[in-house]
Amino acid sequence: MNAPLLSVSDARKRYGPVAALDGVSLEVRAGEFFALLGPSGCGKTTLMRCIAGFETPDSGRVTLNGADLSGVPPYRRPVNMMFQSYALFPHLNVFDNIAFGLRRKGEAAEAIAARVGELLEMTQLSPCATRRINELSGGQRQRVALARALAPRPALLLLDEPLGALDRKLREETQFQLKEIQRKTQTSFVIVTHDQDEALALADRVAVMRAGKVEQIASPVEIYEKPATRFVAGFVGETNFVDGVVRGGALDTAFGLLPRARCDLPEGARATLSIRPERIGVARAGHGVAGLVEDFVFRGEYTLLRVRVAPDVVLRVGAYEGGFAQGEEVRLSFAPDAGVLFAEAA
Template identity: 85%
Template sequence: MSAPLLSIVDVKKNYGAVAALDGVSLDVGAGEFFALLGPSGCGKTTLMRCIAGFETPDSGRLTLKGEDLSGVPPYRRPVNMMFQSYALFPHLDVFENVAFGLRRKGESKDVLQARVSELLEMTQLASFGARRINELSGGQRQRVALARALAPRPALLLLDEPLGALDRKLREETQFQLKEIQRKTQTSFVIVTHDQDEALALADRIAVMRAGKVEQIAAPEEIYERPATRFVAGFVGETNFIEGVITRDGAAFFETAFGRLPREGCALPDGARATLSVRPERIGVSRNGAGVAGRVEDFVFRGEYTLLRVRVAPDVALRVGAYEGRFAIGDEVTLAIAPDAGVLFAEAR
């Protein structure tokens, strides 16, 4: 494999008694769209600021393009940042906002004109060059900020919650545009977000963070389908946590409060307490099929499917995705959980 563009090794950063970063290690490849995902206070913004040079780690090592970043000030790093607030200049038009970094670098008029025109075309703003910032919509401002950040051709672009100010529909539309622009420029992007859907939609790989540590680094599909920890399973997407005990009778079974579930590929020993994390869409539901008996307690219409809450034991209700048929509160149903559905975590919590 080729050397990573950005390498972070055992980085630690404390604020008093609080460990904002507690031994973080990860790599970002050239041309990769990488996401730092986690709840507020997990350390993702601190890590981004360390990469940019706005914070200095207490220990550890950061290298970019093989160069140690220790002591390198922000303005000398081949890194640019797009802020959540966009930080555009209201007294300048769109063209001059995008050209700002190029003028500071002393680029010639011809180079500046060509680069700004290229980026305005790429961000679908070719006819907006003379507009003032206050004449633009939120989505258009976001694209101006992106074009300005990309103009000096940084090796790495950091995006701090870049779509947070947009409404849901515009945010979803902008995700496609952002990914397309990243592919066209082949610039490495690192996005910081607490929005799991955003990370899953945009990133080639995701680092899920919690309390200053990295819980898992993987492609979106693996993060969702094979979470490494119970925290990742609960934070990324909806899931059911089912408590039980492993029993072995030739094959492996998971004994729960609502019955015995066969488990394929289970490596846990007989008698081990565990938690099964299973996504709502991995549980089949029917009115008279074989499986776990339950009663519909509530439901939420989600467009392409209906999310049911089904009581299967006095203390256990499962969320189930119903993609066919109509169900009402009080309906008797049966649930089917495949032997390979979900992920087992040892030791119930």
């Protein structure tokens, strides 16, 4: 295996009594799109600022291509950052915004023109080269900021909530553009976001953070299908948590026994099953757990039902065939391999 491009080892950072980073370790590979995902205050922005050099860890190491970055100021690191606000220069046109960093480095005019032209074409901004920033749409400004950050050919690009200012439809379109640009440049991207859909759509791997710690690092599919902790299961996507007791390899719940294909917990252990709404089968008749539809929300490709299966248990169920009505009796089914079982303390 090749050495990682970026390595963070046991990074710790405190602000008074608050541990913003509490022993964070992770690696980013060359050419990888990596996401730092977590709620506000989890430490992801502090970690990004430590990588960029705007903050210094109290302890631990940050290395890039094997070189220790301790004491290296931001402007000497082969790292660039794209800020959420974009921080574009309103008095400069698109071409000059993108060229700004190259001119500061003293590159030749011909080289600057060639590099800016390449990025204008890559970001589909060539027709906008002479426009001022206030003449651009939000999506165009986002691409100008991205092109400017990529212009000096950084080894690593940090993106701080880069799509947060865009509306939903434009954000989805821009995600495809961002992935395409990353693939073309083969620059390692690290995106910081609290938006789980964004992280899952963009990243090759995702680090889910909570309270200054990394809960799990894995591919988007593994994060969603095989969350390592109860926090990850609840934070990424929608899920149901079903409490019970392990009996004979099944989970004994308030609404009956749920068979398990695999159960590593001892007999009698208290446990919680995390099961996604789309993994629960729903029908109007037949075998399964009886329930009553309390409410529903139309989501376009499916309808999200709230089904009461016990006095104190309501499950969210994804129904891909419509027509279910409030107050209707239904039957729910659970495959033995559906969901992930956590010990009660998880």
